[in-house]
Amino acid sequence: xxxxxxxxxxxxxxxxxxxxxxxxxxxxxxxxxxxxxxxxxxxxxxxxxxxxxxxxxxxxxxxxxxxxxxxxxxxxxxxxxxxxxxxxxxxxxxxxxxxxxxxxxxxxxxxxxxxxxxxxxxxxxxxxxxxxxxxxxxxxxxxxxxxxxxxxxxxxxxxxxxxxxxxxxxxxxxxxxxxxxxxxxxxxxxxxxxxxxxxxxxxxxxxxxxxxxxxxxxxxxxxxxxxxxxxxxxxxxxxxxxxxxxxxxxxxxxxxxxxxxxxxxxxxxxxxxxxxxxxxxxxxxxxxxxxxxxxxxxxxxxxxxxxxxxxxxxxxxxxxxxxxxxxxxxxxxxxxxxxxxxxxxxxxxxxxxxxxxxxxxxxxxxxxxxxxxxxxxxxxxxxxxxxxxxxxxxxxxxxxxxxxxxxxxxxxxxxxxxxxxxxxxxxxxxxxxxxxxxxxxxxxxxxxxxxxxxxxxxxxxxxxxxxxxxxxxxxxxxxxxxxxxxxxxxxxxxxxxxxxxxxxxxxxxxxxxxxxxxxxxxxxxxxxxxxxxxxxxxxxxxxxxxxxxxxxxxxxxxxxxxxxxxxxxxxxxxxxxxxxxxxxxxxxxxxxxxxxxxxxxxxxxxxxxxxxxxxxxxxxxxxxxxxxxxxxxxxxxxxxxxxxxxxxxxxxxxxxxxxxxxxxxxxxxxxxxxxxxxxxxxxxxxxxxxxxxxxxxxxxxxxxxxxxxxxxxxxxxxxxxxxxxxxxxxxxxxxxxxxxxxxxxxxxxxxxxxxxxxxxxxxxxxxxxxxxxxxxxxxxxxxxxxxxxxxxxxxxxxxxx
Amino acid sequence: xxxxxxxxxxxxxxxxxxxxxxxxxxxxxxxxxxxxxxxxxxxxxxxxxxxxxxxxxxxxxxxxxxxxxxxxxxxxxxxxxxxxxxxxxxxxxxxxxxxxxxxxxxxxxxxxxxxxxxxxxxxxxxxxxxxxxxxxxxxxx
Numbered sequence: 008x009x010x011x012x013x014x015x016x017x018x019x020x021x022x023x024x025x026x027x028x029x030x031x032x033x034x035x036x037x038x039x040x041x042x043x044x045x046x047x048x049x050x051x052x053x054x055x056x057x058x059x060x061x062x063x064x065x066x067x068x069x070x071x072x073x074x075x076x077x078x079x080x081x082x083x084x085x086x087x088x089x090x091x092x093x094x095x096x097x098x099x100x101x102x103x104x105x106x107x108x109x110x111x112x113x114x115x116x117x118x119x120x121x122x123x124x125x126x127x128x129x130x131x132x133x134x135x136x137x138x139x140x141x142x143x144x145x146x147x148x149x150x151x152x153x154x155x156x157x158x159x160x161x162x163x164x165x166x167x168x169x170x171x172x173x174x175x176x177x178x179x180x181x182x183x184x185x186x187x188x189x190x191x192x193x194x195x196x197x198x199x200x201x202x203x204x205x206x207x208x209x210x211x212x213x214x215x216x217x218x219x220x221x222x223x224x225x226x227x228x229x230x231x232x233x234x235x236x237x238x239x240x241x242x243x244x245x246x247x248x249x250x251x252x253x254x255x256x257x258x259x260x261x262x263x264x265x266x267x268x269x270x271x272x273x274x275x276x277x278x279x280x281x282x283x284x285x286x287x288x289x290x291x292x293x294x295x296x297x298x299x300x301x302x303x304x305x306x307x308x309x310x311x312x313x314x315x316x317x318x319x320x321x322x323x324x325x326x327x328x329x330x331x332x333x334x335x336x337x338x339x340x341x342x343x344x345x346x347x348x349x350x351x352x353x354x355x356x357x358x359x360x361x362x363x364x365x366x367x368x369x370x371x372x373x374x375x376x377x378x379x380x381x382x383x384x385x386x387x388x389x390x391x392x393x394x395x396x397x398x399x400x401x402x403x404x405x406x407x408x409x410x411x412x413x414x415x416x417x418x419x420x421x422x423x424x425x426x427x428x429x430x431x432x433x434x435x436x437x438x439x440x441x442x443x444x445x446x447x448x449x450x451x452x453x454x455x456x457x458x459x460x461x462x463x464x465x466x467x468x469x470x471x472x473x474x475x476x477x478x479x480x481x482x483x484x485x486x487x488x489x490x491x492x493x494x495x496x497x498x499x500x501x502x503x504x505x506x507x508x509x510x511x512x513x514x515x516x517x518x519x520x521x522x523x524x525x526x527x528x529x530x531x532x533x534x535x536x537x538x539x540x541x542x543x544x545x546x547x548x549x550x551x552x553x554x555x556x557x558x559x560x561x562x563x564x565x566x567x568x569x570x571x572x573x574x575x576x577x578x579x580x581x582x583x584x585x586x587x588x589x590x591x592x593x594x595x596x597x598x599x600x601x602x603x604x605x606x607x608x609x610x611x612x613x614x615x616x617x618x619x620x621x622x623x624x625x626x627x628x629x630x631x632x633x634x635x636x637x638x639x640x641x642x643x644x645x646x647x648x649x650x651x652x653x654x655x656x657x658x659x660x661x662x663x664x665x666x667x668x669x670x671x672x673x674x675x676x677x678x679x680x681x682x683x684x685x686x687x688x689x690x691x692x693x694x695x696x697x698x699x700x701x702x703x704x705x706x707x708x709x710x711x712x713x714x715x716x717x718x719x720x721x722x723x724x725x726x727x728x729x730x731x732x733x734x735x736x737x738x739x740x741x742x743x744x745x746x747x748x749x750x751x752x753x754x755x756x757x758x759x760x761x762x763x764x765x766x767x768x769x770x771x772x773x774x775x776x777x778x779x780x781x782x783x784x785x786x787x788x789x790x791x792x793x794x795x796x797x798x799x800x801x802x803x804x805x806x807x808x
Numbered sequence: 809x810x811x812x813x814x815x816x817x818x819x820x821x822x823x824x825x826x827x828x829x830x831x832x833x834x835x836x837x838x839x840x841x842x843x844x845x846x847x848x849x850x851x852x853x854x855x856x857x858x859x860x861x862x863x864x865x866x867x868x869x870x871x872x873x874x875x876x877x878x879x880x881x882x883x884x885x886x887x888x889x890x891x892x893x894x895x896x897x898x899x900x901x902x903x904x905x906x907x908x909x910x911x912x913x914x915x916x917x918x919x920x921x922x923x924x925x926x927x928x929x930x931x932x933x934x935x936x937x938x939x940x941x942x943x944x945x946x947x948x949x
Contacts, residue, residue, distance in 0.1 A: 680843035681843050681844070681845065681848070684835075684843060684844070684848045685847060685848050685851070688848060688851040688852060688855065689851065691855075692851065692855075692938065695942075696941075696942075696945075699942075699945055699946075700945075758905060758907065758921070758923060759840070759907030759908075759919055759921045759923075760840040760841055760907075760921065760923065761840070761841040761842070762839060762840060762841055762842055762843065762844075762845075764843075764845075765839045765840055765844070765845045765923075765927075766840070766923070768845065768847075769839075769840070769845070769846075769905070769923040769924075769926050769927050769930075770905045770921075770923040770926075773892070773903045773905070773923070773926055774892075774902070774903055776888075776926075776930060777888050777889065777892065777903070777926075780884070780885060780888055780929070780930055780933045780934075781885065783933060783934065783937045784881055784885060784933060784937060786937065786941070787878075787881060787936070787937035787940045787941055790940070790941045790944055790945065791878070791940055791941075791944050794944045794945065794948050795944060
């Protein structure tokens with residue numbers, strides 16, 4: 008079995024689920040869904056020894072070979088970390104959701120979407136071909152959209168799903184364009200090949216646009232500022248979904264993308280500042296706003312955004328090492344990347360656990376509002392313990408894994424501020440300050456989650472159900488995540504040596520692997536980082552106690568000026584504006600559309616005439632005009648002008664007949680007997696038909712138009728006439744080759760007919776004639792059906808049925 | 809409602825209509841070598857029949873010419889397409905026409921061309937379509 012097949016397994020399983028759901032009867036379908044990630048996790052874990060030994064595994068299936076698009080699965084440290092997270096957390100979430108969702112829910116849909124998402128996510132992390140990566144990327148957006156709107160009868164769910172889809176898909180498109188630019192530069196869709204040749208293309212004019220567009224994709228997916236607004240709204244999804252997608256996996260896709268493309272774009276100042284700057288600001292901004300929330304899930308959503316910003320910032324800081332290339336001094340900056348990878352894992356564990364805990368609280372007492380919760384500690388001791396582990400880890404306290412990654416983050420921030428590139432000597436000092444302030448807020452909301460929920464007065468009258476411990480099955484998954492959180496604190500190097508170090512080799516390909524990575528120590532002595540943590544605890548506690556005195560500061564950031572409001576306003580305005588725009592020209596009046604058509608005709612054809620200089624023509628070579636022709640032309644001219652001023656419809660019809668018969672005379676003069684014959688008969692028939700329908704037509708009315716409008720019509724018709732005349736004259740001047748009519752002169756020898764016209768119609772070009780006959784048939788059928796199939800009285804309209 | 813006396817019209821019609829029909833047939837047959845053809849021939853035939861309709865009224869003409877003109881349309885189309893498909897039998901491309909000279913007992917040597925058959929198809933279709941259109945409009949209540 009190859010990795011390619013492993014990626015496809017969830018899709019296959021998703022395809023079976025609806026059928027299986029019917030067969031299983033009373034067994035919860037989630038048990039089947041649980042087997043998939045569990046099996047995949049064990050399978051992927053079997054790669055760990057190989058990866059730890061520095062190997063990579065690659066397997067290619069051809070998909071569209073003519074376009075160089077192959078379904079290539081590439082397993083290295085980075086993709087394996089994410090693969091294990093996806094399947095591991097996926098298995099736990101499946102288990103959790105078995106107890107969380109009641110059997111009355113539409114479970115087959117839930118697990119179908121979930122498996123779809125899981126497969127797409129595995130595809131994203133294991134794909135080496137950027138086009139395939141993009142395909143899976145969009146699949147994650149779509150399946151996430153489906154999952155957010157799982158309770159589609161709720162308006163807020165639908166809105167949240169729409170918002171997340173719009174934002175992530177626009178980012179996805181930007182990323183696609185960036186990918187295509189990369190292909191244009193390097194001529195390859197394979198990430199590994201792009202990395203190996205990109206150094207020759209850094210001056211390419213597409214290099215910066217490609218970087219910006221790919222970053223846009225990563226930022227929208229990972230909910231970075233200012234695209235973070237979709238994530239809090241995505242909390243309308245069922246809690247297992249929030250735990251899985253919006254904390255552990257999908258939001259990490261953008262992070263993964265940044266990590267994956269660090270060897271491509273890292274080492275550029277813009278990349279460093281964008282990733283670090285946006286990450287840091289997101290870290291601060293979201294942490295600051297998390298404190299304001301009263302819904303626990305919203306609080307966790309903001310905290311997710313904030314933590315993602317922190318990881319992003321660390322990847323940005325780490326990319327500085329690529330600027331120098333390999334040297335013993337620059338290795339120290341790679342530690343930021345190591346910390347980022349470490350925190351990536353840590354965040355998935357504790358945030359998954361926290362979401363599950365909140366889900367339990369919501370499930371058992373019926374509310375997530377912190378103002379109604381309190382004093383649950385004595386009712387739900389196990390839940391409380393996990394919540395405490397998760398929150399303290401998030402706040403960065405020992406003995407939990409968050410402490411280690413936070414310390415490493417501070418180390419990286421302190422190191423980078425002493426660097427002299429990228430004008431860091433002026434701005435570098437800001438980085439550790441922002442990091443520290445954001446961490447204070449992180450500490451603050453982490454404490455709020457624990458203390459406001461589990462301590463304080465128990466307010467039974469505000470709860471829908473009395474609090475009690477949830478069923479054991481629901482606790483398994485969060486307990487396991489909680490154990491991982493603690494386990495990672497005590498044995499961090501197990502993860503570091505086996506997975507993180509190989510992942511580093513992928514991000515810094517030019518560095519010798521032995522120099523990459525760090526040993527993680529739970530106790531690193533009394534240094535600046537530790538004192539920063541002390542500061543966080545002290546200031547954080549102080550702020551927590553005095554929360555009600557400074558809460559007013561949030562008034563400074565009213566909802567009206569948020570990006571959320573901007574998004575809604577923009578969406579609303581776009582709808583209104585486009586409706587107004589469409590209404591302004593789609594008037595429903597046929598005459599207006601004709602004006603548009605003729606206007607563009609004048610613009611394009613007239614413009615082309617003037618632009619190409621085709622107007623110059625000479626009439627010297629033309630045949631002389633005989634008196635007969637003058638007379639007929641004069642008659643036609645008078646008739647045509649008179650139609651415009653005709654007072655009755657009958658006059659207009661007859662004048663039109665004059666025009667038709669005059670043309671017949673012209674055919675006679677120009678020696679076209681067949682045409683003349685047909686023209687006479689047809690003109691008669693059409694005039695008769697006009698007269699027949701005359702009876703049914705309304706009164707001939709003068710059109711009461713404004714003068715200006717009339718002038719416009721006059722102008723347009725004059726211009727169209729002039730252009731046609733000019734074209735006719737100019738075309739005559741530009742004969743490019745001999746006429747082919749001499750071929751038809753042999754019609755008697757070739758077709759046995761002396762009448763050339765008839766021979767052409769019936770023999771040389773008989774296909775056209777045949778289809779003209781079909782046109783006649785259609786016209787006849789049309790008239791027949793229009794008249795015969797009329798609606799009788801009391802009949803039902805066909806289109807109303 | 810009073811009854812009109814259209815004796816002159818009817819008398820002339822019986823003459824003119826047959827002349828027109830004859831001319832129409834002439835146009836159809838002569839089309840290969842002289843001005844004319846299936847299209848004009850068809851239109852003129854339709855004109856002649858319409859003249860009869862105008863002079864004698866719908867019921868009388870329907871008794872005289874018991875043809876449902878609408879059925880002429882598919883027949884004509886089938887003939888036209890048939891001449892095209894027929895060339896496949898002789899391993900020729902679609903709509904390849906041929907001609908030849910044959911001697912007949914009374915008429916002497918006559919040129920026969922498959923393009924004529926095609927023209928007949930066009931003729932029948934045109935007659936059918938024009939008659940269908942005008943009769944449906946005329947009979948509409």
